[in-house]
Amino acid sequence: MDSTKSIIFQRADSEKCIDALSEFGYVLLSAPVFGTASVQEPSVKTWLGEDGEDVYIPSGGLPIEAFDVEIELGSQGLQPKAAVKSIVALRDWLAGGMFAFYAPITATGYSQCYFKEMSDIEVHFEGNTLTYTVTITVRVTQPKLYVLPVSDADGNITKLTESSSL
Numbered sequence: 001m002d003s004t005k006s007i008i009f010q011r012a013d014s015e016k017c018i019d020a021l022s023e024f025g026y027v028l029l030s031a032p033v034f035g036t037a038s039v040q041e042p043s044v045k046t047w048l049g050e051d052g053e054d055v056y057i058p059s060g061g062l063p064i065e066a067f068d069v070e071i072e073l074g075s076q077g078l079q080p081k082a083a084v085k086s087i088v089a090l091r092d093w094l095a096g097g098m099f100a101f102y103a104p105i106t107a108t109g110y111s112q113c114y115f116k117e118m119s120d121i122e123v124h125f126e127g128n129t130l131t132y133t134v135t136i137t138v139r140v141t142q143p144k145l146y147v148l149p150v151s152d153a154d155g156n157i158t159k160l161t162e163s164s165s166l
Contacts (some may be wrong), residue, residue, distance in 0.1 A: 005105070007031060007071060008149065010160040012098035012112070017157055025088045026073040028131065036068040037143055065142040068116060071101070074133040075125070080090035083132045084121065091118050094136065100147045100160045101138065110140045111148040111162045 006021035007028040020026050040060035045054045073090075075083055094115035103107030119135040146166055150159040 004071060007073070008102045008104070008109070008157050008160065010100045010102075010147075011096070012100065015159055018093065018160060019157075020073060020090065023039065024077045024090045025078055025082075026086065026090065026132075026134070028105060029072040029074045031071050031106055032069040032107045033108050033139055035069040035143070037064050038150060039149075040065055062090070066139060066141045067084075067143060069110075069138050069140060071103075071136045072133060073136065074131060076131045077129055080130065081125075083130070085158065087118075087121055087132070087134055089117070090136075093137050094138075100162070102147050102149055102157065102160050104149070104157070108166065109149075109160065111140070111145045111147050111160070112142040113138045113140050115139075 005027040006019050009020065010016065011018075017151040020028065039074060041057040042062055045056075046052075047054070073087075075086070078086070078154045097110060098114055100109060100111040115140050118137070119143060122133045125132070126130045145161040146163050148163045148166075149157040150161055152158050
């Protein structure tokens, strides 16, 4: 298996990794390196009759807010019923609780995520082959909590471990 074309998921309460390619038949088409992160608004005080504002920024800096990421998956050559069944199975797995994800192609992933939404399945013809694509939106609740892969001797990712650094 070409691991760069997959995305790995792991439920927060389990050590078992789920590979979207081998488990559901969908390859990774695009994934974020980092989501669009912004900081929490600082405490601001304005004074009547004075220009500007007084701003309080904690000594450790401003905390980063939780953010959403979009992950695009695709499958080719599946029969329509099989394509829909596998993406529904993935949706149900994602909706089952908190999880981590890791994308080998970007060498990044996050822990403490939850499923927010899934686009409709788009169906395209490429010659005589049906291609299916879907976009999944995931909420990253801890933007400074990353995951690193643990691989077996064959290079297969077997576990995702939390890390505060990349």
